[in-house]
Amino acid sequence: MGHRLAELGITLPAVAAPVAAYVPAVRTGSYVWTSGQLPFVDGV
Incomplete structure (x- = not known):
């Protein structure tokens, strides 16, 4: 995936x-469930 x-x-x-x-995240098969994650840009 990273490539x-x-x-x-x-x-x-x-x-x-x-x-x-x-x-913060749990991977189940091809799904990643997230919790409590907020978008940050350049640390803000």
């Missing part, structure tokens, strides 16, 4: 550290 994103010129930011007791 295809790079081919398309898409870069993903690092996952933010959780600020509470939850798992």
Whole structure:
């Protein structure tokens, strides 16, 4: 998956550290379920 994103010129930011007791993402097969993730651009 990372290679295809790079081919398309898409870069993903690092996952933010959780600020509470939850798992930020869980992968099940081809799905990734996220929780508590907010969009940030340049750290803002």
